[in-house]
Amino acid sequence: MNSDKKFHLNLIANSITLHAGLKEVERAAGVAPSESRPVALYSEYAAIAEEGNFTSMFLADTLVAVGSPLAGGGSPEPFTALAAVAARTRNIGLIATGTTSFYEPYNLARLMASLDLISDGRAGWNCVTGALATAAPNFGSDPLPPREERYARADEFLDVVSGLWDRRTLRPNERGGTDLFAEAVNHHGKYFDVEGPLNVAPSRQGRPLVGLAGGSGSQISTAIKHADVVFTNAVSREVAAEYRSEMNQSLVAAGRKPDSIPIMPMIVPFLGATRAEAEERKRSLDMHLEVDAMAPNALANFGISYSYDDVDDPFPVDVLPHPQTVKSTIGGAWGSYRGLYNWIQERPGVTVREVTLQASLGQSHQKFVGSYDDFCDDIELWFREGLAAGFLLMCPEGLESANGFVEHLVPRLIDRGIYRTTPDERPLRERFTCT
Numbered sequence: 001m002n003s004d005k006k007f008h009l010n011l012i013a014n015s016i017t018l019h020a021g022l023k024e025v026e027r028a029a030g031v032a033p034s035e036s037r038p039v040a041l042y043s044e045y046a047a048i049a050e051e052g053n054f055t056s057m058f059l060a061d062t063l064v065a066v067g068s069p070l071a072g073g074g075s076p077e078p079f080t081a082l083a084a085v086a087a088r089t090r091n092i093g094l095i096a097t098g099t100t101s102f103y104e105p106y107n108l109a110r111l112m113a114s115l116d117l118i119s120d121g122r123a124g125w126n127c128v129t130g131a132l133a134t135a136a137p138n139f140g141s142d143p144l145p146p147r148e149e150r151y152a153r154a155d156e157f158l159d160v161v162s163g164l165w166d167r168r169t170l171r172p173n174e175r176g177g178t179d180l181f182a183e184a185v186n187h188h189g190k191y192f193d194v195e196g197p198l199n200v201a202p203s204r205q206g207r208p209l210v211g212l213a214g215g216s217g218s219q220i221s222t223a224i225k226h227a228d229v230v231f232t233n234a235v236s237r238e239v240a241a242e243y244r245s246e247m248n249q250s251l252v253a254a255g256r257k258p259d260s261i262p263i264m265p266m267i268v269p270f271l272g273a274t275r276a277e278a279e280e281r282k283r284s285l286d287m288h289l290e291v292d293a294m295a296p297n298a299l300a301n302f303g304i305s306y307s308y309d310d311v312d313d314p315f316p317v318d319v320l321p322h323p324q325t326v327k328s329t330i331g332g333a334w335g336s337y338r339g340l341y342n343w344i345q346e347r348p349g350v351t352v353r354e355v356t357l358q359a360s361l362g363q364s365h366q367k368f369v370g371s372y373d374d375f376c377d378d379i380e381l382w383f384r385e386g387l388a389a390g391f392l393l394m395c396p397e398g399l400e401s402a403n404g405f406v407e408h409l410v411p412r413l414i415d416r417g418i419y420r421t422t423p424d425e426r427p428l429r430e431r432f433t434c435t
């Protein structure tokens with residue numbers, strides 16, 4: 001491993017980052033609810049992340065209301081919100097989620113290019129095929145297509161977006177300014193007909209960072225062609241090693257160097273001065289969850305239903321199909337399903353309650369419960385074994401989690417020589433460039 005490389009930290013800043021029990025814990029402790037004006041709140045997360053020399057912050061998104069009343073209060077969509085944050089920040093990378101299943105490529109290319117220009121080359125795209133089938137009725141009557149078709153559309157979508165971005169140059173004019181020269185793409189494909197050119201100038205990084213989110217084989221094939229970085233749901237080092245090996249085989253087959261696409265898994269850390277404190281923090285959040293109400297639908301995202309009499313009964317493991325047999329058909333994220341499946345198999349007698357908590361918190365992404373020192377040990381292993389270039393950090397306790405990362409985690413990572421000591425002023429894409 002190149003010793004100049006440092007671990008990337010990315011902060012997930014919108015309401016998806018919070019543990020669902022946090023509001024009750026705050027109410028019981030008499031803590032005023034955190035800032036509800038979104039730009040003020042996101043800017044607070046951004047300021048903390050900049051203080052900790054984080055590489056980026058990230059707004060996840062879905063194009064559908066998940067329940068009413070809406071947890072999180074109804075946040076603005078990411079491009080608008082991050083444009084406002086860009087004006088209040090200096091170095092932090094700004095990653096906005098946009099789905100290839102429901103946007104049009106010209107529209108998305110323009111929004112991303114605008115955020116990139118406004119932020120002076122700090123924009124990144126969390127390119128998703130979309131996790132929620134319930135968004136489909138907001139865009140016509142067709143249901144969300146199966147995984148392979150979603151990725152086929154994403155592939156063509158990314159071809160068009162790249163074409164629009166890459167056919168732009170700025171040239172000095174005789175008045176001392178610059179003019180944009182842009183060419184048409186004239187794309188005519190299975191899903192899209194787009195003429196172009198794009199009418200937004202390139203930033204100093206030329207085009208925004210593209211991060212493709214997912215974990216399936218289809219995601220890997222699409223990433224090889226288009227992604228600067230991948231955002232994944234590897235729930236353990238074992239799963240991450242399999243993903244990396246599959247990715248490397250595909251890279252080599254495409255004539256590229258292994259490990260040439262950085263991997264950033266999502267993680268939900270519950271941390272404290274000691275492991276016991278971290279466990280207690282998580283327990284005090286979990287106890288406010290209405291597990292009885294959540295349990296029947298805990299695996300609905302994967303299309304799996306089951307029956308039971310009591311949430312403290314053993315989970316009916318027979319309802320779970322083996323991950324390999326449903327690789328292309330399972331709903332939700334296949335990597336998350338595989339992780340959850342393994343987690344359940346390793347715990348004979350696990351209860352419906354325990355499975356519900358594991359599947360629901362942080363949307364079945366990897367969880368870590370332990371001391372800051374334990375977490376540093378873990379991060380160092382992921383980094384040195386080449387399994388992660390960095391982590392997408394959820395903040396289950398909101399700003400308190402974010403402040404804890406900066407106060408307790410960052411100095412420890414610096415002591416181990418795997419973290420930056422100064423702000424990264426390079427354009428976002430350059431920060432992820434692999435050598």
Ligand SMILES: Cc1cc2nc3c(=O)[nH]c(=O)nc-3n(C[C@H](O)[C@H](O)[C@H](O)COP(=O)(O)O)c2cc1C
Pocket residue numbers: 059060061062063097099126127128129130131132147213214215216217218219231232233265266332333334335392
């Ligand atoms: C780290 C990560 C972040 C994601 N963020 C979003 C998101 O913000 N919105 C969304 O609709 N889907 C999101 N997804 C879901 C993906 O778009 C994709 O639909 C899902 O992972 C299934 O594809 P897969 O089987 O290749 O994993 C995310 C997935 C991962 C792994």
